[in-house]
Amino acid sequence: MTDPMKTYMSRNVPRYTSYPTAPHFSKDVGAREYAAWLAELSPDDPVSLYLHVPYCRELCWYCGCNMKLAKKDAPVAQYAATLTQEIAVLAAHLPERMKVSHLAWGGGTPTALKPDDLERAMNEVRARFDIIDGAELAIESDPRTLTSEMITRIGQLGFTRASFGVQEFDPKVQKAINRIQPPDMVRRSVDGLREAGVNSINFDLIYGLPHQTVETLLETIGLCAEMRPDRIALFGYAHVPWMAKKQRLIDEAALPGPEARLAQAQAAAEALVNAGYVAIGLDHFALPDDAMAQAAANGTLRRNFQGYTTDRAETMLGVGVTSIGRTPSGYFQNIAETGAWARAVEAGELPVGKGVAFKDQDALRGHVIERLMCIGEVDLDDAGRCFDAPRHWYAEHEAELIVLQADGLITRQGGKLKVTERGMQVVRVVASAFDAYFSSSPARHAVAV
Numbered sequence: 355m356t357d358p359m360k361t362y363m364s365r366n367v368p369r370y371t372s373y374p375t376a377p378h379f380s381k382d383v384g385a386r387e388y389a390a391w392l393a394e395l396s397p398d399d400p401v402s403l404y405l406h407v408p409y410c411r412e413l414c415w416y417c418g419c420n421m422k423l424a425k426k427d428a429p430v431a432q433y434a435a436t437l438t439q440e441i442a443v444l445a446a447h448l449p450e451r452m453k454v455s456h457l458a459w460g461g462g463t464p465t466a467l468k469p470d471d472l473e474r475a476m477n478e479v480r481a482r483f484d485i486i487d488g489a490e491l492a493i494e495s496d497p498r499t500l501t502s503e504m505i506t507r508i509g510q511l512g513f514t515r516a517s518f519g520v521q522e523f524d525p526k527v528q529k530a531i532n533r534i535q536p537p538d539m540v541r542r543s544v545d546g547l548r549e550a551g552v553n554s555i556n557f558d559l560i561y562g563l564p565h566q567t568v569e570t571l572l573e574t575i576g577l578c579a580e581m582r583p584d585r586i587a588l589f590g591y592a593h594v595p596w597m598a599k600k601q602r603l604i605d606e607a608a609l610p611g612p613e614a615r616l617a618q619a620q621a622a623a624e625a626l627v628n629a630g631y632v633a634i635g636l637d638h639f640a641l642p643d644d645a646m647a648q649a650a651a652n653g654t655l656r657r658n659f660q661g662y663t664t665d666r667a668e669t670m671l672g673v674g675v676t677s678i679g680r681t682p683s684g685y686f687q688n689i690a691e692t693g694a695w696a697r698a699v700e701a702g703e704l705p706v707g708k709g710v711a712f713k714d715q716d717a718l719r720g721h722v723i724e725r726l727m728c729i730g731e732v733d734l735d736d737a738g739r740c741f742d743a744p745r746h747w748y749a750e751h752e753a754e755l756i757v758l759q760a761d762g763l764i765t766r767q768g769g770k771l772k773v774t775e776r777g778m779q780v781v782r783v784v785a786s787a788f789d790a791y792f793s794s795s796p797a798r799h800a801v802a803v
């Protein structure tokens with residue numbers, strides 16, 4: 355008899371960094387709707403800021419991001435100037451000067467900016483918002499292009515966390531994905547940032563890459579454990595060349611199959627736990643004294659477009675092309691085309707391209723999916739009461755829940771649902787049971803493991 359796990363693992367399901375998920379955003383939601391949502395925000399509630407830089411100095415073939423290769427400095431400098439202007443445009447639409455509890459620069463590669471441009475943007479943030487004491491200020495970087503001048507400036511600007519895409523240290527795998535960064539290069543960046551006062555370091559690792567094996571991954575984890583990052587995210591490589599054209603450069607014949615991917619994911623998770631990290635949600639690991647490990651333990655862990663987070667703000671304001679944000683009324687996404695985005699900003703308009711307003715049971719289903727993804731359990735009856743849903747609102751999903759239970763992915767006591775250890779391997783499949791928009795079309799999502 356076929357093991358049902360094989361079927362679950364090869365299912366194409368969303369990553370649930372939002373609900374409704376990004377393919378359901380529409381142009382019906384634009385700058386007018388977003389302006390109204392911003393005007394409704396309570397100045398008492400801190401917000402989170404996300405600033406997006408789409409440029410990278412090098413191209414990685416596995417990349418699924420919407421990035422641009424920066425061969426020259428001028429477009430990047432112009433982009434930084436427009437992004438700085440957008441911070442002012444955004445602030446002008448807010449009801450009052452707002453407090454910021456969390457700020458993150460993502461990309462692309464934010465450190466593709468010149469240090470002076472990064473500083474100008476951060477000065478604009480501080481001029482328009484109050485960054486509260488203890489706020490997390492995070493930035494993504496690339497060890498291949500991070501300069502010592504930028505490391506010093508990151509420290510001076512008060513950043514508290516830096517993230518690196520480490521992925522895998524094996525030279526053959528690095529060559530197959532066009533990301534050559536030996537361990538010493540990463541170590542120098544980590545040591546430099548720590549000396550500059552950035553106390554918290556994140557690494558991203560990937561399994562399922564071409565030529566990758568359990569052995570290469572365990573070797574990589576051994577080297578990472580020596581550098582002792584505070585958090586490690588372990589993602590499965592999502593091969594979606596129909597969406598991410600760069601991935602057509604990847605040799606498909608060298609990709610591990612579903613069983614090898616699962617073996618890699620399991621071996622890596624075990625090695626990280628043995629190295630002293632706490633497993634969190636679907637794909638994160640943190641040292642026990644890290645805020646994310648504590649949030650997972652006390653049930654306050656959240657999930658947003660950056661993955662798992664300790665950021666508890668209900669509102670995230672996105673700045674920069676393609677950046678996504680949310681308010682209590684819905685999600686929005688900035689225009690993806692740089693020229694159109696810049697023209698809107700220069701005209702003093704919110705450069706929103708699309709979005710989705712919450713309706714019907716969106717907030718309830720989003721909450722249930724987030725709880726499953728973050729802590730692997732939820733009380734469906736309690737959730738229904740919190741969101742004023744009819745009793746037994748989940749009746750339409752009973753048949754699917756019975757199958758998930760029979761296959762050992764969940765346990766249930768009435769409305770209390772808990773994802774089993776086996777089920778956590780495919781928790782996105784469990785979450786998809788509550789997704790009213792879900793389509794299993796392979797053209798839209800990556801496989802579950």
Ligand code: SF4
Pocket residue numbers: 409410412413414416417418419421461462463496519
């Ligand atoms: S993986 Fe990161 S650094 Fe590489 S191309 Fe994509 S966004 Fe740029």
